[in-house]
Amino acid sequence: MKCPFCGELENKVVDSRLKKDKTGIRRRRKCDACGGRFTTYEYVEDIPVVIVKKDGRREDFSRDKVRQGIQRACEKRNISMNVIEDYLDELERWLRENSEKEISSGIIGEKVMTKLHELDDVAYVRFASVYREFKDVNDFIAELRTLLNKECA
Numbered sequence: 804m805k806c807p808f809c810g811e812l813e814n815k816v817v818d819s820r821l822k823k824d825k826t827g828i829r830r831r832r833k834c835d836a837c838g839g840r841f842t843t844y845e846y847v848e849d850i851p852v853v854i855v856k857k858d859g860r861r862e863d864f865s866r867d868k869v870r871q872g873i874q875r876a877c878e879k880r881n882i883s884m885n886v887i888e889d890y891l892d893e894l895e896r897w898l899r900e901n902s903e904k905e906i907s908s909g910i911i912g913e914k915v916m917t918k919l920h921e922l923d924d925v926a927y928v929r930f931a932s933v934y935r936e937f938k939d940v941n942d943f944i945a946e947l948r949t950l951l952n953k954e955c956a
């Protein structure tokens with residue numbers, strides 16, 4: 804596996820443990836070339852959940868895509884990768900238990916938003932602004948106002 808820092812392929816596993824929910828293994832690796840440390844996860848490959856997008860197109864649920872969206876929203880916020888990975892576990896588990904093979908992308912977006920709302924208001928607004936594609940600035944301000952009222956309450 805390529806080192807994310809220098810691209811070297813050789814590395815050593817320095818720690819390996821079963822995840823809390825026992826659905827996967829988390830490995831800490833150390834690059835042989837630069838000594839950089841990074842984490843990999845190993846999961847059983849299971850039957851994909853199919854996501855139905857707004858325009859009706861279908862695609863397999865992608866943990867990576869959801870992670871990217873969340874990470875973008877959480878940039879420079881005080882939210883650790885562990886919190887995000889734990890949430891992705893929770894989301895995937897929920898999807899497998901509750902979806903009947905297909906689920907609309909809107910439901911997933913709303914779930915992620917609810918979670919970000921709990922975690923961090925700035926991350927929430929960022930995610931919501933991309934996800935909801937606020938039609939105009941007034942929608943956006945209305946959302947911010949709701950948020951501020953909640954905080955002042």
Ligand SMILES: [Zn+2]
Nearest residue numbers: 806809834837
């Ligand atoms: Zn390296």
